Amino acid sequence: MAIVEVKNLIKDYGALRAVDGISFDINEGEIFGLIGPNGAGKTTTLRIISTILKKNGGEVAIFGMRLGHEDARIREIISYLPEEAGAYKNLTGFGYLDFMAGFYAKNPSEKKAFIERGVEIADLGGRLKSKVSTYSKGMTRKLLVARALMIMPKLAILDEPTSGLDVVNSIEIREIIKGFAKNGVTVLLSSHNMLEVEFLSDRVALIDKGKIFDTGTPSKLKEKYNARNLEEVFMEVVK
Amino acid sequence: MSKFTNILKKDIKELVTLELIVPLLIMVVLFSFIGNLVSSETKKAMAPQNIVVLDYDNSNLSTNLMNELKQGNLIPETPSVKNMQSAIDYAKEKGIKVVIEIPKGFEDSIFNLKQPEVNIYSVMNGLSITSLSQPSMVRNVFQLLNDSISSEFIKQKFANVSPEIVKNPIKTKDFVILNKTVAEVSPEIVSQAFMSQNIFIPMILVFVILYSSQMLASLIALEKQNKTLETLLTVPIQRPLIVVSKMLSSGIVTLIISVLYLFGMKNYMGGISGGEIGSTQYSGVLQKLGLTFTSQSFILLGISTFLAILAALAVTTILAVYVEDVKGAQAMLTPLMVLLMIPYFITLFTDPNTLSLPLKIFIYAIPFSHPFLASQNLLFGRVSFVIYGILYESIFSIVCVMIATKIFSSDKILTAKVKWGKLFKSR
Ligand SMILES: Nc1ncnc2c1ncn2[C@@H]1O[C@H](COP(=O)(O)OP(=O)(O)OP(=O)(O)O)[C@@H](O)[C@H]1O
Numbered sequence: 001m002a003i004v005e006v007k008n009l010i011k012d013y014g015a016l017r018a019v020d021g022i023s024f025d026i027n028e029g030e031i032f033g034l035i036g037p038n039g040a041g042k043t044t045t046l047r048i049i050s051t052i053l054k055k056n057g058g059e060v061a062i063f064g065m066r067l068g069h070e071d072a073r074i075r076e077i078i079s080y081l082p083e084e085a086g087a088y089k090n091l092t093g094f095g096y097l098d099f100m101a102g103f104y105a106k107n108p109s110e111k112k113a114f115i116e117r118g119v120e121i122a123d124l125g126g127r128l129k130s131k132v133s134t135y136s137k138g139m140t141r142k143l144l145v146a147r148a149l150m151i152m153p154k155l156a157i158l159d160e161p162t163s164g165l166d167v168v169n170s171i172e173i174r175e176i177i178k179g180f181a182k183n184g185v186t187v188l189l190s191s192h193n194m195l196e197v198e199f200l201s202d203r204v205a206l207i208d209k210g211k212i213f214d215t216g217t218p219s220k221l222k223e224k225y226n227a228r229n230l231e232e233v234f235m236e237v238v239k
Numbered sequence: 240m241s242k243f244t245n246i247l248k249k250d251i252k253e254l255v256t257l258e259l260i261v262p263l264l265i266m267v268v269l270f271s272f273i274g275n276l277v278s279s280e281t282k283k284a285m286a287p288q289n290i291v292v293l294d295y296d297n298s299n300l301s302t303n304l305m306n307e308l309k310q311g312n313l314i315p316e317t318p319s320v321k322n323m324q325s326a327i328d329y330a331k332e333k334g335i336k337v338v339i340e341i342p343k344g345f346e347d348s349i350f351n352l353k354q355p356e357v358n359i360y361s362v363m364n365g366l367s368i369t370s371l372s373q374p375s376m377v378r379n380v381f382q383l384l385n386d387s388i389s390s391e392f393i394k395q396k397f398a399n400v401s402p403e404i405v406k407n408p409i410k411t412k413d414f415v416i417l418n419k420t421v422a423e424v425s426p427e428i429v430s431q432a433f434m435s436q437n438i439f440i441p442m443i444l445v446f447v448i449l450y451s452s453q454m455l456a457s458l459i460a461l462e463k464q465n466k467t468l469e470t471l472l473t474v475p476i477q478r479p480l481i482v483v484s485k486m487l488s489s490g491i492v493t494l495i496i497s498v499l500y501l502f503g504m505k506n507y508m509g510g511i512s513g514g515e516i517g518s519t520q521y522s523g524v525l526q527k528l529g530l531t532f533t534s535q536s537f538i539l540l541g542i543s544t545f546l547a548i549l550a551a552l553a554v555t556t557i558l559a560v561y562v563e564d565v566k567g568a569q570a571m572l573t574p575l576m577v578l579l580m581i582p583y584f585i586t587l588f589t590d591p592n593t594l595s596l597p598l599k600i601f602i603y604a605i606p607f608s609h610p611f612l613a614s615q616n617l618l619f620g621r622v623s624f625v626i627y628g629i630l631y632e633s634i635f636s637i638v639c640v641m642i643a644t645k646i647f648s649s650d651k652i653l654t655a656k657v658k659w660g661k662l663f664k665s666r
């Protein structure tokens with residue numbers, strides 16, 4: 001069943017059309033990857049679906065709720081990890097998880113469970129007690145991924161989830177994302193790292209210059225374009 | 240509501256940083272310290288002080304003078320020295336600040352109306368309070384002495400007339416008319432009394448508005464600078480509450496800080512003025528003239544002040560949307576500061592109602608002017624001015640708050656950008 005439906009989505013920044021009539025569906029429990037080069041319109045698309053940018057045209061429905069009409073309700077069930085994000089410098093890592101859990105938990109025991117899950121994902125050990133301002137880029141990213149996933153959102157929107165992480169941490173985070181999908185979290189992610197997306201995603205959409213060129217499972221796409229990996233598929237498609 | 244307290248707590252935590260607390264504590268400690276220092280200096284100056292008297296006359300009158308000095312809180316010492324130089328040396332050695340030289344024939348000269356000269360030497364080794372107060376205390380004693388001697392002379396000439404009348408054949412009497420009340424007092428005293436009681440209100444107001452706007456702008460700019468805003472906007476909390484939390488937390492923290500500042504100021508002023516601010520000696524005069532706030536005026540003044548703060552915070556929110564970082568936030572607040580200082584200084588130095596019409600309109604158009612104008616307008620019975628002012632402030636604030644929450648509910652907060660850096664560099 002499609003729980004995210006995007007139809008003819010358009011976004012203009014002044015004269016620039018950043019998203020140019022794209023359409024795609026995401027099924028429940030699926031990991032859906034948007035891949036494309038820099039400036040393709042990935043972040044713009046994710047921001048619109050996350051309710052923080054207003055679309056200029058088209059329709060988006062999330063679990064049947066119409067974007068632009070029921071944004072407050074949509075925010076209850078989604079979790080967004082921005083491409084470039086930080087945490088409050090004055091809080092500790094733990095304090096940050098506690099603060100964010102406060103918006104989603106319905107009662108103290110649920111909040112406790114959220115935070116415990118967050119602590120586990122962040123995997124920062126004793127450093128969770130130090131101020132975020134003392135974290136490295138990768139540590140901050142892990143904290144933010146943990147924050148995005150700990151609340152078990154129905155839809156997790158992750159913009160370049162592993163950006164700034166080293167190989168070991170990237171692989172770890174990918175495994176965590178996969179695990180969450182198995183537990184019923186639907187994931188929409190973007191990346192220009194096509195190998196990452198190939199590994200993670202059940203289905204991908206190839207986006208460039210605000211348009212989607214093709215959508216499908218990685219294996220189907222590779223077959224269709226007779227390519228060894230998604231990078232080659234992409235080069236074929238945008239040719 | 241718990242979501243709101245969650246974000247409010249975070250906002251306050253973000254404002255209360257070491258950078259905020261340390262200078263504040265230093266200020267409070269420093270002010271208290273200075274206050275204590277000044278007050279102990281003043282006490283020292285008030286305590287009976289030794290002075291050296293070199294009496295070449297040894298007459299009844301010069302002995303009388305010694306007694307007068309004692310009455311004037313001075314302890315005259317008469318060392319057995321031959322000349323002025325050794326008297327000064329003696330004073331220096333004992334740390335005494337004043338030496339008086341009474342010439343030979345002092346008494347005779349007075350009774351022959353020859354006006355003898357008494358030299359008062361001050362040993363100055365700094366500008367401490369005592370080095371200025373002692374000579375003036377001595378002079379005061381001579382003033383009294385002059386007065387009583389001249390009265391004696393007058394009594395001898397005009398047996399049945401009071402010397403007061405001879406000295407001042409004309410007497411003036413001051414009255415002040417205010418609204419419908421008349422009081423026997425000079426306008427200077429009224430103005431002084433008014434100032435002493437009302438100088439703090441505008442000062443605190445300027446402080447509160449500037450400080451809270453500064454905090455609010457930083458708080459919003461920090462969300463952008465630390466890249467936390469995007470995440471915050473996807474969180475399930477009503478967007479207006481995000482704005483309200485930021486305004487409220489800036490307000491609360493400013494309130495706490497102002498109380499601390501006032502505490503420091505009180506210690507400081509208390510030390511300087513000898514323990515009394517807004518001294519009660521004047522309040523009788525003001526009460527007589529109806530120049531005190533009734534509870535109704537207090538309420539109106541409070542509303543006007545609250546609305547001015549609200550308006551400033553709302554304007555700050557709108558401006559902060561166009562700011563990228565904390566540095567930009569400082570620059571952005573400059574126009575607000577100017578709009579605040581204009582009514583502050585104008586009400587400090589003049590009655591804005593006496594200004595030319597265009598200037599008057601300009602002052603009244605600035606929403607932050609109204610609390611400054613309110614205290615004068617209320618005391619001088621122009622209540623309707625204040626009520627219209629409050630009406631204007633309300634409309635202004637409501638519109639600004641609406642615009643501010645609207646901006647936060649739209650995506651302008653993310654997409655609107657003014658490059659302040661560029662704006663300033665290009666000049
Ligand atoms: N706030 C903005 N104002 C104006 N133009 C913008 C804004 N944000 C993005 N754009 C433009 O929209 C287009 C799409 O940008 P977007 O950030 O969505 O790309 P992306 O696919 O996420 O790229 P990347 O892989 O580099 O993150 C780009 O041409 C970009 O310049």
Ligand SMILES: [Mg+2]
Pocket residue numbers: 042043044083159
């Ligand atoms: Mg991007």
